[in-house]
Amino acid sequence: MTVSYQYDVASSASGGFIRLLFRWRGSVWKVVYREMLIFTVCYILLTILYQFVLADSQQ
DSSP: OOOOOHHHHHTOOTTHHHHHHHHSTTOSHHHHHHHHHHHHHHHHHHHHIIIIISOTTTO
C-alpha cells in the first residue's frame, strides 16, 4: 500500500520537510538519528575540550 505525501510536501512550511522525513515510514533518518545525535554531541564535547580546556603543550 502506498502512502501519498504530495499534499504535505506542497503545503509544508520552512521546517515541514524535516517533520515529513520523520513521518515517512521508510525513512532512513528514523534508523540513524539517534546515532547521529550521539556522535554530534560527542564531537562537540571533544572540540570544546581540545579548544578551551587543554593547554597548548597538551594539544
